Amino acid sequence: MTASAPRIVHIGGAHPYTISIGEGLLDDGSALTARIRGRHVLIVSDEHVAPLFARRVEIALHNARPDLRVDRFVIPPGEQAKTLARFGDAIDALAALGATRDACVLALGGGVVGDLAGFAAACWMRGIDCIQLPTSLLAMVDSSVGGKTAVDLPQGKNLVGAFHPPRAVFADPSALDTLPERELRAGLSEVIKYGAIVDAPFLDWLEANAAPLLAREREALVEAIARSCLHKATIVEHDPFEHGERALLNFGHTFGHAIEAEQGYSGAGNDALNHGEAVAVGMVLATRLSAHLGMAPAADAERLRALLTLYGLPTTLPAGLDADRLIQRMRLDKKAHAAGLRFVLWERAGAARIVDGVPEDAVLETLLEG
Incomplete structure (x- = not known):
């Protein structure tokens, strides 16, 4: 063929x-x-x-x-x-x-x-x-x-x-x-990310097309893949070495990578999160941190959480993770720098931006809420 x-x-x-x-x-x-x-x-x-x-x-x-x-x-x-x-x-x-x-x-x-x-x-x-x-x-x-x-x-x-x-x-x-069902859902987490950072109408489309995507209908999958790749292509072309705009693609990843590292990259097991699942939790935490900092309405964070739940993705920190240890992981994350912790946060759905020097006490408060 x-x-x-x-x-x-x-x-x-x-x-x-x-x-x-x-x-x-x-x-x-x-x-x-x-x-x-x-x-x-x-x-x-x-x-x-x-x-x-x-x-x-x-x-x-x-x-x-x-x-x-x-x-x-x-x-x-x-x-x-x-x-x-x-x-x-x-x-x-x-x-x-x-x-x-x-x-x-x-x-x-x-x-x-x-x-x-x-x-x-x-x-x-x-x-x-x-x-x-x-x-x-x-x-x-x-x-x-x-x-x-x-x-x-x-x-x-x-x-x-x-x-x-x-x-x-x-x-x-x-x-x-x-593809195992769990891995399909994990991939959809990254698809949802593009709507969250640059394309609010894509979130509408994803809400309307959850059933065909989860059923692996070809037309829906090709559309989701093409639209996601187009967004990433546009960003990468402008910033190939992640000196600026490309960092938007890390929405949810600072939290997510810390979770993965703390769990020992054991996401193939039943108890630990894989990458897409960790990013799903990370995106919810990033939106809540945005609300704590007065950048975005809490209602938008709840909408994203509901969409991730619709796709069968986790939205809360796994039990047993220590918030202080997660922050230690974030300090070593390659997205951090000398001025302190750096996060991709949002002002509303479809409008994310990079924020440097995020106060650790606000991060800790967000983590303790789970």
């Missing part, structure tokens, strides 16, 4: 590329190989995704270009695999492949795979091509777009990484058929 009339989102700037969204893209060898310059390809995936899609991609690649040498590097699933040690293993895999400067890394999986694969591509021979093949909704609408790559440390999330824009992104919504 080949892709038919995919939706295309263009990323401009110094390193332009396209995001293609459409059915059958994972099997479209002609489209994939058109972005591959050399003959060495390393498919990076995880133990859940590789058995589902890796062989399909390999067949598509070889049918279009029999000369390609294609290897796989497969990691355990989950955020706990996004480490410097696994990064080193990925580099070893590129060395074993004999990857040259025109080699390409294919990131086949969710956000963890995309981050790790992209970072390996950024560092091998000081930078080779990476094509993102996101298979989770969260990766399709967020982590595969924009060129942020990284691994985690015990002290915090994404502390070691590089900006390395992909050569292309191919988002095939058919991959979402196999």
Whole structure:
């Protein structure tokens, strides 16, 4: 099966590329190989995704270009695999492949795979091509777009990484058929984020289309993915290295990353939150902090909480987390700086802004409310 009339989102700037969204893209060898310059390809995936899609991609690649040498590097699933040690293993895999400067890394999986694969591509021979093949909704609408790559440390999330824009992104919504329900909802958290920060009418659309999105109806999913990617593309094009406007994309993430780090990145388990769930809680906390600071009406915070609840996402801090320890995590977060804690807050739905030097007592009060 080949892709038919995919939706295309263009990323401009110094390193332009396209995001293609459409059915059958994972099997479209002609489209994939058109972005591959050399003959060495390393498919990076995880133990859940590789058995589902890796062989399909390999067949598509070889049918279009029999000369390609294609290897796989497969990691355990989950955020706990996004480490410097696994990064080193990925580099070893590129060395074993004999990857040259025109080699390409294919990131086949969710956000963890995309981050790790992209970072390996950024560092091998000081930078080779990476094509993102996101298979989770969260990766399709967020982590595969924009060129942020990284691994985690015990002290915090994404502390070691590089900006390395992909050569292309191919988002095939058919991959979402196999996505666990929890992961689908986690991805919808990042979709909701775009409405919260820049597009209040998108929140209206999401309220009206919760049922088809949760039922994985193709038309609704493609629209949500395309609209989210368009918002991220616009922001990234203006600020590729996160010196200003791009930080808006971190709405809910300062709280969310602190939660993930404090829980030891164990979101694959039943008790800990995964990334999208932590961001959902973080967005609610950010809106409440905005209300505490007199920036936004509390009613808007309640509306966002209700929308997240509609999508089956958590909206309160997990039990047992210490507020003081979460603040310590936030001090190390890469979004903080010498002037103190930095948050993305909002004035109303669809109108977020970056606020520096947020008083820690206001943050503590928000955390203690849960």
